Amino acid sequence: MRMSTWIRQHLAALRALLVLTVITGIAYPLVIFAIAQLPGLHDKAEGSLLRQDGKVVGSSLIGQAYTDGKGTALNQYFQTRPSNAAPSDGSIPDGYDPTNSSFGNQGPESVVDTLDPDDxxxxxxxxxxxxxxxxxxxxxxxxxxxxxxxxxxxxxxxxxxxxxxxxxxxxxxxxxxxxxxxxxxxxxxxxxxxxxxxxxxxxxxxxxxxxxxxxxxVRGDASADTPVPTDAVTASASGLDPDISPAYAAIQIPRVAKARGITEDRVRALVDADTHGRVLGFAGEPRVNVVELNLALDRQYPYRG
Structure with a gap:
């Protein structure tokens, strides 16, 4: 009698395992995959990839560093916010390594430097x-x-x-x-x-x-209303944020316009076109996607060097 009960319990558990495996391991992934193929969702499911001349040049979800590889900003491009996502070996000194997403782990109370006595x-x-x-x-x-x-x-x-x-x-x-x-x-x-x-x-x-x-x-005499906004001097939590504030984009317009030999109004128009409002009208802050903006610049006003 005890053995019969034991067998029935284990057969029930086995049936539950098989049913749940089919539902969660096969049916559910297939349904999600099918939904991801619907028009309007497919590109997002593929990673929101951006293409230039038929080639994938990035994703609208992941930022890029627009420097010469040594940390020097390229004047013809809008600059992103700082990034902590850099490999420890220094192979990508400017951060934005999607395989090494990280944050600085420092907060408002981090105010005292540690000075090394040797180097x-x-x-x-x-x-x-x-x-x-x-x-x-x-x-x-x-x-x-x-x-x-x-x-x-x-x-x-x-x-x-x-x-x-x-x-x-x-x-x-x-x-x-x-x-x-x-x-x-x-x-x-x-x-x-x-x-x-x-x-x-x-x-x-x-x-x-x-x-x-x-x-x-010590507070000092400098104004709190600095032209350099917060996102220009702090990294995002992921280190991969492709967005900057409209205020940070605004102070970069004169430099980019001069480097590309076009008017500031033309650059400003592209910034305005790429400025996104708050999510659902209330969440977050207005933002400018730097990757999309720089691609638009290259398409409409190529840099002649």
């Missing part, structure tokens, strides 16, 4: 200093003001370690020492701020530990 090239840059340096690089390329509120003129975060006794709130009111933690003494002899609460500010010595002090970002 400055091995410094670990905090998000704030990364934003500062990227902002100045974009500003230089686009001929705009790249200063930002918490950045020094040396393109690092304006952050102090204020050392001294703390009050009940953890604030150092009477410091005995103040260090500009992101300004390397090997590079910067005069810190961005001469004095803080009456104490002379020092530059940072690589390898020294200033964590005992109160970390104080």
């Amino acid at each position: 400055p090239k091995k410094d670990k840059t905090a998000l704030l200093s990364t934003v500062c340096s990227r902002s100045q690089a974009v500003a230089s390329l686009e001929n705009v003001d790249g200063s930002r509120p918490f950045c020094t003129s040396g393109e690092v975060g304006a952050v102090l370690s204020v050392i001294g006794p703390r009050d009940a709130k953890g604030t150092v009111e009477n410091p005995v020492r103040v260090v500009s933690v992101n300004e390397d003494c090997r590079v910067t002899k005069t810190p961005f701020l001469a004095f803080y609460k009456g104490v002379a500010v020092e530059c940072a010595k690589p390898g020294a530990d200033y964590s005992a002090g109160q970390i104080v970002p």
